[in-house]
Amino acid sequence: MSKQTAAPPSAAKAEEQQGSTGAGVMDAPPQVDPQLLKKERDEAKERQKDRLSGLGNDQLVELYRQMLLIRRFEEKSAEAYVAGKIGGFCHLYIGQEAVGVGAISAIRKEDYVLASYREHGLALAKGMSARGIMAELFGKATGCSKGKGGSMHMFDKSLGFLGGHAIVGGQIPLATGTAFATKYQGTDQVTLCFFGEAAVNQGAFHESLNMAQLWKLPCIYICENNQYGMGTSLARAMSLQNIAQKACAYNMASEFVDGMDVLAVREATVRAVERARKEYLPTLLEIRTYRFMGHSMSDPGNYRTRAEIEKYQERDPIKLFSATLLEQNIVEQKALDEMDRKIKEEVEDSLRFADESPLPEPDELYTDVYANPIEPGRK
Amino acid sequence: MATITIREALNQALREELARDEKVFLMGEEVAEYDGAYKVTKGLLHEFGNKRVIDTPITELGFAGLGVGAAMAGLRPVIEFMTFNFSILATDQIINSAAKMLYMSGGQFNIPIVFRGPSGSAFQVSSQHSQAIESWYAYFPGLKVVMPSTPADAKGLLKSAIRDDDPVIFLEQERMYNNKGEVPDDPDFTIPLGVADVKREGTDVTIVARSLTVPLALKAAEQLQEQGVSCEVIDPRTIRPLDIDTIVASVKKTNRVVIAEESHPICGVGAEISAEIMERAFDYLDAPVKRVSGVDVPMPYAKNLENLAIPDVNRIVAAVREVAYLD
Numbered sequence: 001m002s003k004q005t006a007a008p009p010s011a012a013k014a015e016e017q018q019g020s021t022g023a024g025v026m027d028a029p030p031q032v033d034p035q036l037l038k039k040e041r042d043e044a045k046e047r048q049k050d051r052l053s054g055l056g057n058d059q060l061v062e063l064y065r066q067m068l069l070i071r072r073f074e075e076k077s078a079e080a081y082v083a084g085k086i087g088g089f090c091h092l093y094i095g096q097e098a099v100g101v102g103a104i105s106a107i108r109k110e111d112y113v114l115a116s117y118r119e120h121g122l123a124l125a126k127g128m129s130a131r132g133i134m135a136e137l138f139g140k141a142t143g144c145s146k147g148k149g150g151s152m153h154m155f156d157k158s159l160g161f162l163g164g165h166a167i168v169g170g171q172i173p174l175a176t177g178t179a180f181a182t183k184y185q186g187t188d189q190v191t192l193c194f195f196g197e198a199a200v201n202q203g204a205f206h207e208s209l210n211m212a213q214l215w216k217l218p219c220i221y222i223c224e225n226n227q228y229g230m231g232t233s234l235a236r237a238m239s240l241q242n243i244a245q246k247a248c249a250y251n252m253a254s255e256f257v258d259g260m261d262v263l264a265v266r267e268a269t270v271r272a273v274e275r276a277r278k279e280y281l282p283t284l285l286e287i288r289t290y291r292f293m294g295h296s297m298s299d300p301g302n303y304r305t306r307a308e309i310e311k312y313q314e315r316d317p318i319k320l321f322s323a324t325l326l327e328q329n330i331v332e333q334k335a336l337d338e339m340d341r342k343i344k345e346e347v348e349d350s351l352r353f354a355d356e357s358p359l360p361e362p363d364e365l366y367t368d369v370y371a372n373p374i375e376p377g378r379k
Numbered sequence: 380m381a382t383i384t385i386r387e388a389l390n391q392a393l394r395e396e397l398a399r400d401e402k403v404f405l406m407g408e409e410v411a412e413y414d415g416a417y418k419v420t421k422g423l424l425h426e427f428g429n430k431r432v433i434d435t436p437i438t439e440l441g442f443a444g445l446g447v448g449a450a451m452a453g454l455r456p457v458i459e460f461m462t463f464n465f466s467i468l469a470t471d472q473i474i475n476s477a478a479k480m481l482y483m484s485g486g487q488f489n490i491p492i493v494f495r496g497p498s499g500s501a502f503q504v505s506s507q508h509s510q511a512i513e514s515w516y517a518y519f520p521g522l523k524v525v526m527p528s529t530p531a532d533a534k535g536l537l538k539s540a541i542r543d544d545d546p547v548i549f550l551e552q553e554r555m556y557n558n559k560g561e562v563p564d565d566p567d568f569t570i571p572l573g574v575a576d577v578k579r580e581g582t583d584v585t586i587v588a589r590s591l592t593v594p595l596a597l598k599a600a601e602q603l604q605e606q607g608v609s610c611e612v613i614d615p616r617t618i619r620p621l622d623i624d625t626i627v628a629s630v631k632k633t634n635r636v637v638i639a640e641e642s643h644p645i646c647g648v649g650a651e652i653s654a655e656i657m658e659r660a661f662d663y664l665d666a667p668v669k670r671v672s673g674v675d676v677p678m679p680y681a682k683n684l685e686n687l688a689i690p691d692v693n694r695i696v697a698a699v700r701e702v703a704y705l706d
Binding site: 146214 | 404430435436438440441442443444445446447448449450451452453454471472475476480481482483484485486487488489491520521523543544545571572573574575617620621622623624625
């Protein structure tokens with residue numbers, strides 16, 4: 001089994017290795033030299049530039065549009081949450097946009113996507129409407145799950161978006177099952193399974209990867225390594241922190257990918273999808289990313305320093321990509337401004353739609369419990 | 380009508396449904412090359428091949444979840460747990476995924492899956508292999524829970540379970556696999572889920588029994604008949620949804636009820652049936668509802684202790700005599 005590896009993208013890797021043992025709760029990350037940071041950013045831009053070929057300008061700009069839509073959508077979600085319009089939990093995708101957009105751009109409409117509870121952005125990337133997702137966040141009848149799922153349970157059968165799932169790692173066996181089913185049915189569909197790095201410590205991850213390689217199932221396991229499971233850093237939770245390397249235990253192909261570069265994510269996913277479609281082989285992608293916001297809206301964030309967050313914000317995937325697009329004359333600033341304006345309108349429209357939509361009817365409480373409801377005793 | 384064992388009846392049901400619908404596949408530990416740990420799946424690998432009959436690693440959470448995912452993508456999996464004791468490892472996928480998927484997706488993803496295998500006590504396999512687990516699964520809306528007690532019920536209910544569009548927990552009983560009975564030959568013979576069966580008609584006391592306790596209750600009824608007490612034996616067959624109307628109708632006739640169950644009494648199915656009877660037929664009761672349950676201890680290994688832990692005919696007879704105020 002070939003095991004491909006990509007160069008670690010940033011100081012994050014070095015930092016993690018330095019501080020990987022015995023890290024205390026509030027251990028500050030090592031000081032980052034601003035010169036080093038700039039050098040890394042320039043290098044990242046160079047690498048991204050090299051990945052531009054093969055995609056048309058329209059495709060590149062569309063990737064940017066999707067990332068910006070997610071960013072703006074999530075910013076408004078945060079506002080709506082603070083305003084009390086959204087209940088329960090709300091896990092934002094800000095900072096991780098390149099992962100979902102890059103990966104999902106590599107598959108077809110009929111392919112399946114399964115995700116964790118941090119899935120608003122992934123649902124948007126799979127083509128679900130901002131209206132349907134926002135209305136679901138608002139608990140309205142017009143939501144994509146009729147207001148019964150909420151933030152953590154977005155579904156759209158027609159678009160192959162098979163849920164947000166709220167038990168850490170719970171979607172990994174499910175995705176293994178959809179991959180099993182498509183192979184059983186003889187289609188060439190693939191499944192993308194998104195999960196955070198904390199899910200890697202669950203048995204479900206290991207059981208699934210074992211079966212997927214054993215039975216050659218076309219599932220691409222995408223570990224979005226944002227380096228924190230809620231407030232617990234990777235260093236405090238995982239004995240072997242090189243997640244891509246864990247694929248060795250299952251004889252599975254894997255790659256380590258820079259999750260701040262949408263094109264790097266896309267390229268790695270394209271390779272994995274090809275392996276899945278042609279040979280029914282699974283792949284584990286460890287995509288290194290960073291969430292700029294808290295774990296959820298109620299996260300005090302006292303487990304990481306402002307300096308660390310700012311360091312990663314320097315690597316903002318949207319800023320990086322816009323700089324590349326502009327410098328390479330793929331798009332003009334004016335067009336990006338206009339795009340931003342339209343996206344803001346789309347998000348505002350989703351908020352209005354959600355606000356004005358009706359609550360679910362009380363009778364909805366009792367529907368969708370069973371597909372074949374049985375009245376006991378009916379012969 | 381052929382007279383066959385419950386084991387053979389289950390095997391027939393699986394064979395017929397595998398033949399009937401290409402979407403049905405069977406997966407579990409030792410179901411294929413080994414012919415099933417309890418031989419329920421004997422011969423199916425040979426007949427249907429390894430695409431349809433699949434041996435798994437020992438990875439209950441994994442293959443239970445794989446089954447739920449396959450059901451989301453249009454298949455109709457039958458997942459065997461070698462015993463339901465091992466399903467405890469898979470409860471996250473059964474409860475958090477299978478039971479709730481239709482609801483939390485707003486009606487988009489139903490899960491047509493059967494989880495089946497033996498539950499309850501076997502023969503001296505001690506605490507971790509002897510658990511009657513029905514009340515766990517019956518608790519959760521979204522699941523259906525079935526417990527057959529005869530070969531005909533086993534076959535007819537398993538076929539209905541496989542054809543059903545919801546997740547069904549199908550609990551067999553290892554001690555009963557060799558029990559014999561008549562089973563219709565018709566390949567389309569099914570028994571609807573959610574319908575209780577009156578296994579014996581009577582007028583003085585109702586005995587509600589399921590799975591292992593049904594044959595015990597029938598023996599007890601025979602003995603009691605000789606003592607002049609006429610017992611009606613009702614087998615709900617499906618625990619969720621529970622056909623409480625049939626039970627209540629019987630209680631309104633007999634005015635006395637004993638619930639016989641292998642499981643522990645605390646928070647059990649018997650407790651639920653008792654509560655339902657109190658709510659629906661309190662004024663008809665001439666005696667308090669009496670439960671005969673498995674003893675409230677982990678299952679011991681020693682033969683004599685094991686026998687003491689499981690309901691038997693004598694305990695059921697004594698309970699009936701108690702509610703009939705005969706002693």
